[in-house]
Amino acid sequence: MSASEVPCPSCGFACRVESLQHLSGSQLGCADCVYRHKEAKRDRIVQAPGAAGCLVFLAGAATALLGVVGLNLKVLLWIDAWGADTGWLIRGALCASGIALLGVSVALGKVLPKPERPPGMAPPPIAD
Numbered sequence: 001m002s003a004s005e006v007p008c009p010s011c012g013f014a015c016r017v018e019s020l021q022h023l024s025g026s027q028l029g030c031a032d033c034v035y036r037h038k039e040a041k042r043d044r045i046v047q048a049p050g051a052a053g054c055l056v057f058l059a060g061a062a063t064a065l066l067g068v069v070g071l072n073l074k075v076l077l078w079i080d081a082w083g084a085d086t087g088w089l090i091r092g093a094l095c096a097s098g099i100a101l102l103g104v105s106v107a108l109g110k111v112l113p114k115p116e117r118p119p120g121m122a123p124p125p126i127a128d
């Protein structure tokens with residue numbers, strides 16, 4: 001650690017004083033921490049609709065599978081309140097909405113820019 005370097009308040013690695021930036025609120029971090037913070041925030045935004053979509057699709061698929069044998073999930077009993085045809089329409093809509101939300105997730109992943117990796121930062125480990 002040279003004279004102009006300090007330990008990063010977030011990760012503890014030596015970094016240049018002038019490279020410290022605000023992460024969130026008053027917390028400071030080095031360029032690498034800011035990059036990781038931005039990357040994690042982007043990942044959360046991209047993955048949230050996909051996770052919700054999986055749940056909605058699974059609920060639709062589960063109630064459809066159970067509906068075939070004349071059963072239903074307790075939380076989805078209301079589905080058949082307007083008749084069997086409407087119930088199947090709602091089951092289909094649940095599956096379709098789940099797939100649509102997954103599509104939103106994929107689209108966000110393509111549209112939202114990835115944060116720029118700071119120069120000198122070690123590349124991520126290569127997955128096998």
Ligand SMILES: [Zn+2]
Nearest residue numbers: 008011030033
């Ligand atoms: Zn850091």
